[in-house]
Amino acid sequence: xxxxxxxxxxxxxxxxxxxxxxxxxxxxxxxxxxxxxxxxxxxxxxxxxxxxxxxxxxxxxxxxxxxxxxxxxxxxxxxxxxxxxxxxxxxxxxxxxxxxxxxxxxxxxxxxxxxxxxxxxxxxxxxxxxxxxxxxxxxxxxxxxxxxxxxxxxxxxxxxxxxxxxxxxxxxxxxxxxxxxxxxxxxxxxxxxxxxxxxxxxxxxxxxxxxxxxxxxxxxxxxxxxxxxxxxxxxxxxxxxxxxxxxxxxxxxxxxxxxxxxxxxxxxxxxxxxxxxxxxxxxxxxxxxxxxxxxxxxxxxxxxxxxxxxxxxxxxxxxxxxxxxxxxxxxxxxxxxxxxxxxxxxxxxxxxxxxxxxxxxxxxxxxxxxxxxxxxxxxxxxxxxxxxxxxxxxxxxxxxxxxxxxxxxxxxxxxxxxxxxxxxxxxxxxxxxx
Amino acid sequence: xxxxxxxxxxxxxxxxxxxxxxxxxxxxxxxxxxxxxxxxxxxxxxxxxxxxxxxxxxxxxxxxxxxxxxxxxxxxxxxxxxxxxxxxxxxxxxxxxxxxxxxxxxxxxxxxxxxxxxxxxxxxxxxxxxxxxxxxxxxxxxxxxxxxxxxxxxxxxxxxxxxxxxxxxxxxxxxxxxxxxxxxxxxxxxxxxxxxxxxxxxxxxxxxxxxxxxxxxxxxxxxxxxxxxxxxxxxxxxxxxxxxxxxxxxxxxxxxxxxxxxxxxxxxxxxxxxxxxxxxxxxxxxxxxxxxxxxxxxxxxxxxxxxxx
Numbered sequence: 001x002x003x004x005x006x007x008x009x010x011x012x013x014x015x016x017x018x019x020x021x022x023x024x025x026x027x028x029x030x031x032x033x034x035x036x037x038x039x040x041x042x043x044x045x046x047x048x049x050x051x052x053x054x055x056x057x058x059x060x061x062x063x064x065x066x067x068x069x070x071x072x073x074x075x076x077x078x079x080x081x082x083x084x085x086x087x088x089x090x091x092x093x094x095x096x097x098x099x100x101x102x103x104x105x106x107x108x109x110x111x112x113x114x115x116x117x118x119x120x121x122x123x124x125x126x127x128x129x130x131x132x133x134x135x136x137x138x139x140x141x142x143x144x145x146x147x148x149x150x151x152x153x154x155x156x157x158x159x160x161x162x163x164x165x166x167x168x169x170x171x172x173x174x175x176x177x178x179x180x181x182x183x184x185x186x187x188x189x190x191x192x193x194x195x196x197x198x199x200x201x202x203x204x205x206x207x208x209x210x211x212x213x214x215x216x217x218x219x220x221x222x223x224x225x226x227x228x229x230x231x232x233x234x235x236x237x238x239x240x241x242x243x244x245x246x247x248x249x250x251x252x253x254x255x256x257x258x259x260x261x262x263x264x265x266x267x268x269x270x271x272x273x274x275x276x277x278x279x280x281x282x283x284x285x286x287x288x289x290x291x292x293x294x295x296x297x298x299x300x301x302x303x304x305x306x307x308x309x310x311x312x313x314x315x316x317x318x319x320x321x322x323x324x325x326x327x328x329x330x331x332x333x334x335x336x337x338x339x340x341x342x343x344x345x346x347x348x349x350x351x352x353x354x355x356x357x358x359x360x361x362x363x364x365x366x367x368x369x370x371x372x373x374x375x376x377x378x379x380x381x382x383x384x385x386x387x388x389x390x391x392x393x394x395x396x397x398x399x400x401x402x403x404x405x406x407x408x409x410x411x412x413x414x415x416x417x418x419x420x421x422x423x424x425x426x427x428x429x430x431x432x433x434x
Numbered sequence: 435x436x437x438x439x440x441x442x443x444x445x446x447x448x449x450x451x452x453x454x455x456x457x458x459x460x461x462x463x464x465x466x467x468x469x470x471x472x473x474x475x476x477x478x479x480x481x482x483x484x485x486x487x488x489x490x491x492x493x494x495x496x497x498x499x500x501x502x503x504x505x506x507x508x509x510x511x512x513x514x515x516x517x518x519x520x521x522x523x524x525x526x527x528x529x530x531x532x533x534x535x536x537x538x539x540x541x542x543x544x545x546x547x548x549x550x551x552x553x554x555x556x557x558x559x560x561x562x563x564x565x566x567x568x569x570x571x572x573x574x575x576x577x578x579x580x581x582x583x584x585x586x587x588x589x590x591x592x593x594x595x596x597x598x599x600x601x602x603x604x605x606x607x608x609x610x611x612x613x614x615x616x617x618x619x620x621x622x623x624x625x626x627x628x629x630x631x632x633x634x635x636x637x638x639x640x641x642x643x644x645x646x647x648x649x650x651x652x653x654x655x656x657x658x659x660x661x662x663x664x665x666x667x668x669x670x671x672x673x674x675x676x677x678x679x680x681x682x683x684x685x686x687x688x689x690x691x692x693x694x695x696x697x698x699x700x701x702x703x704x705x706x707x708x709x710x711x712x713x714x715x716x717x718x719x720x721x722x723x724x725x726x727x728x729x730x731x732x733x734x735x736x737x738x739x740x741x742x743x
Binding site (some may be wrong): 433 | 486487490515523524577586
């Protein structure tokens with residue numbers, strides 16, 4: 001086996017054999033499933049007993065107070081109008097039995113500000129929202145009824161509508177649009193792009209840091225000094241980067257399978273089919289339909305793979321160079337910030353993509369290798385021209401080669417240096433060193 | 435003499451504001467055990483790092499078997515650094531096999547030879563243990579084995595005996611001698627002078643980044659001791675002094691009295707004939723023994739470092 005092969009296999013077996021690897025590999029998908037399931041769980045667990053609210057309605061005929069309907073959050077208890085607010089305060093002042101006292105002024109229909117809510121307990125947003133919306137409806141109804149027009153309800157119902165998602169279609173240049181490809185709406189593309197971009201972000205940082213840590217560890221344990229007569233610094237650096245890449249690949253694959261299984265077997269249980277069917281949101285339907293399109297999934301997967309591999313190698317080379325130049329993780333922090341800057345910039349730019357996926361800023365950020373893996377992955381769901389993707393990939397891989405060459409030069413010198421943290425100037429001189 | 439395996443010519447190296455090596459030249463003969471001596475911070479480790487291409491000299495050259503040393507030649511060197519480095523979490527045996535394979539051995543050969551070495555150094559039961567479970571001395575033995583198992587031409591040990599008990603240090607010495615006998619050239623840096631006398635063929639003494647003393651150990655010791663002798667005599671001290679006082683200088687006071695005899699260290703200047711001194715002593719002073727004093731490497735080291743050699 002070649003030396004790089006040996007280093008890769010050592011790095012790989014040592015890492016995958018660790019308990020922490022096995023634990024994170026299994027726990028992460030569980031955590032993600034828990035996060036996805038959290039909202040529905042919260043709804044079940046967050047349910048509390050309905051709060052009792054005593055209502056004093058001073059308006060004529062107590063119409064508003066009578067129209068308040070008790071539900072799962074609030075139980076209304078309409079008091080006799082003869083009871084004054086002051087009397088109610090003492091009589092219904094026990095927080096255990098009564099949550100609060102709602103006092104509606106006599107002119108509440110004309111002056112909705114004349115409503116007082118006396119609390120015995122801590123304020124609750126859901127209770128307040130419930131009361132507000134019920135009062136809103138009741139007062140509105142009361143005001144409308146003054147016009148005595150039976151048509152009014154129908155007119156109002158007819159006039160209230162909402163423009164939903166647009167039917168977006170890609171122009172195929174033909175008069176006949178029957179063969180036109182349905183284009184993804186911007187918000188659906190954005191959500192998909194966001195997920196892909198964040199995935200890249202996560203992979204670059206987590207595994208890039210592992211490369212950094214691995215090089216620093218090797219320096220601290222002085223194993224490097226033993227390695228010097230065994231392999232070239234370049235072989236060592238590439239072996240480490242590729243070994244960690246292999247670990248990442250296996251881990252991501254396992255996650256993919258676990259999450260796939262989970263969504264096939266666990267999700268339907270959490271979100272029953274009739275609940276999903278009832279989703280009217282065009283965007284969600286759009287994404288769901290996209291994911292049944294094998295061709296789309298396949299090309300997306302290949303692009304994802306290209307950018308993950310290229311982006312990781314590009315950043316890993318930088319992380320390796322930094323790891324070689326410093327002695328401790330603390331010293332690495334300053335250089336680490338510099339690496340993080342383009343990654344964070346890419347995330348900010350990614351948020352801008354929804355406005356215009358072809359703006360100058362977004363375009364250039366998806367070409368420059370420091371930001372391109374994240375930004376381009378976020379752009380791809382919008383359906384951008386193939387040449388842009390190809391150029392971006394080619395630039396990324398060429399930059400990876402250049403960065404590796406540069407990193408190898410720093411690595412070669414830095415890896416045997418101990419002592420104080422080098423300055424930028426020194427790093428520069430290492431690159432120029434023969 | 436055959437071509438030296440390693441030749442260092444006028445090597446200088448400056449770290450920020452500190453000169454670590456200043457115009458150091460030396461030759462290391464093929465098949466010898468070569469001691470690199472010097473006080474702490476003299477530049478020994480820097481010299482080793484220059485040889486290993488871990489750092490580059492500001493000027494000067496290093497030749498390996500007659501040609502300027504290249505990255506490829508480095509792989510012919512087995513190097514055990516002073517600060518030992520092993521992967522702590524890895525199993526001992528696996529790690530040793532990994533390093534051996536990295537140095538070009540097949541999996542089969544590596545395992546077989548390593549098992550032999552482990553048995554010889556009484557480490558066999560530790561094969562499947564993790565490195566972090568080893569004691570310091572055991573870890574050093576493992577480090578030693580991984581350095582030599584692929585039988586490199588040139589071995590460099592930086593302070594190989596530090597941290598060993600006398601028994602293990604002796605085992606290591608025997609192994610180093612064995613490696614030399616099988617054709618390897620061994621360089622080791624140390625300030626353990628006893629080991630230098632016992633096993634080194636040649637030495638270089640580096641002090642304050644300069645090469646202050648180089649050559650075969652025996653030659654250096656004789657040269658340093660030239661003219662110093664220990665005389666054991668039976669006559670009266672005054673008579674002894676009167677007989678030789680115009681020929682030699684005394685070193686120190688009269689020493690230990692053995693069975694009524696006295697001992698005195700003397701120094702005979704080059705201008706004076708050794709035979710004359712002996713005959714005078716023999717005739718007048720009941721001479722019992724007359725022997726050349728060969729200074730220990732320890733003495734030479736201290737004198738060289740203090741500049742009194």
